[in-house]
Amino acid sequence: MAITELSLYQQAILLLAGLIALTSFLMLGQSRLSRLVLIFAIQGCLLAAATALAASVLNYPHLYVSAALSFLLKGLVIPILLQRLIHRMGLHRVMDTIDHPARVMMAGTALVVFSYYVSLPVVQHSTLVTLNAIAVSLAVVLLGMLLMITRRQAVAHVVGFMSIENGLFFAAVVATYGMPMVVELGVAFDVLVAAVVFGVFFFQIRSSIDSLNVDQLSKLSEVDQ
């Protein structure tokens, strides 16, 4: 099916899906922590925009609540919280070096291809939009995991963790028009609590190893005890 044959709504969703995947790649390549958080905030806003768009076009009013929640939590509260923590801990100039940027990017690309391959069985039953939504959200989830694997700073791990949740929400909105309200609220509550717990942990980690470089958290292991 040619892209021009799709309705405007579907084209807009595909554009947003592409942009969300792009922000995931930008995060993967960004080594300055405060910019990483900024890109994360942009991803949250894109997610909120996609949700609001779906709500208005498909006429599911409960999606507006979900859009507002996404915007408030992922676009504002959590990024601001993280930025303030970064400044309070003097990390805003810290570069989180990535060992092999080119290889990381190639691995990211491979993950996107893999996501499309995995979602192929779904295509037989649904439209182009749902296939893209499921493949892109799976890709965002996997890219978030890759981000967590390749970084050393605890802040980058939190951003990766939260962007995984972004990917899941995107799937929930575009493929299934949002989860039931009780689930949506519960997940939002969990994300908020997790953000607070992360904040608490930053201070605990710093007081125990004097930095937020979690590579130094390596006392517990099965090797050579």
Next chain:
Amino acid sequence: MIAVYLLLAVPLAGTVLLAWRGDRPEAGRLNSRLNALALAASVWLAIDVLINGPELSFDQLLYIDSYNVYLVALTAFVGLTTSVFSGPYMAHEREIGRVTAKRLRLYYAMYQGFMLAMYLVLTTNNMGVLWVSMEGATLATVLLVSLYRTPESVEAAWKYFILCGVGIAQALFGTVLLYFAAEQKLGVGGDALLWTVLHDHAAQLDPAILSLAFVFLLVGYGTKIGLVPLHQWLPDAHSEGPTPMSAILSGLLLNDALYAVVRCKMLVDGSLGTHLAGNLMMGFGLLSFLVASLFLHRQTDIKRLFSYSSIEHMGLMTFAFGVGSPWATFAALFHMTTHSLTKSAIFVTVGHAAQLAGTQRMDRIRGLILTQPAIGWGLLVGTVAIAGFPPFGVFASEFLVLVATMHDYPWLTPLLLLGIGLAFAGLFRHIQPMVYGDVPEGQKPIEANLTPVMVHLALVLWLGLSIPGFLGNWFNQATHLISGAWPQ
């Protein structure tokens, strides 16, 4: 149905109450009283279900059948006995200055919060709420693991948080896929995530999407069960957190995560009509079982030792649920019960042994039976029970697993026997010197409350000798629900 609401209201009120007054000396007793109340509610619920059959709340959010009602009762029981132990234990930790008043408050509030999340996991009818409460349980226990604020405990809690958070995110993706599949058939609306609705329409759901969803659900909840290779957080979290928490993690959280996987398996089986879900579970389970029994041999920390034993037993249960025949399912349900009771009893004794010796290193814990015979015997008998010796219940349930495997997959039985043998050797080479050995200097008896241990071990012994009628009835009905046939 009132019993369910009571069951959920008690820990909810307890969380608030103990967050407010948890630093008082009587907080430990208050905690056990709240748990006793919850146990009473769960017994009421159990009797209700036994007489009236499965119950669905009017808003369809809560659902109780014979499969989850016995887990609710087990959760409430282990929650109570562990809280009886944790009162004096935490008072001792407060005395020696390992925790402050503020953290004690956090501990008690999170204990109740964890119990609330566990009850919600078991009683909810909504697969999404199940996920939310599972994540809630993670958040509650993460704060408990880092309670002592040592570098090791912070590291363990961070690992636990990241690994389980990422793992359980996969389960949410699986849930989204499940909802996607259901919505195509059932239409948009809140009903498409209700377990009762999904189960009734399982045959209509798209098999391709459901098998994809099950992979994500198994990986996600499997992280919480502690399946190899996603088990890395488990020994760290168990060894660095306070001991009562290890007891409830091993005795309850792992069980409830397995409960979630089995619920998902029931859906996928109904849709696919093949053994895909079972095969995946058998593979993961067997791998966990064998790897964990090997790792038992190289432990130096007593709590790590028993956390690997938990991985081993959870692997065996996952395997047995994967085999999926009525007898294997019956055995797995039975093993869930015996393992929970035994393992929480062991962690209670281990906590006392570590307090007695002032360390968790096994080469410094010696001669328990001479210093304080009750603890020494408790540890010895507990280990004998968990290693699967007759006449304890674990023997009976492991034997049933073996028989069921022999029937369906005879070529896998040698592997199971090998794992059981390895685990037995791994446990006893460490336990023997700790219990008998020479007493090191300066070891003095401590005030220990071993009633929970006695009660648990007595129950396990009883289960090994005979299964009481009502329990067998529950197991039979649950087996019927899960495997679709009665055990013959």
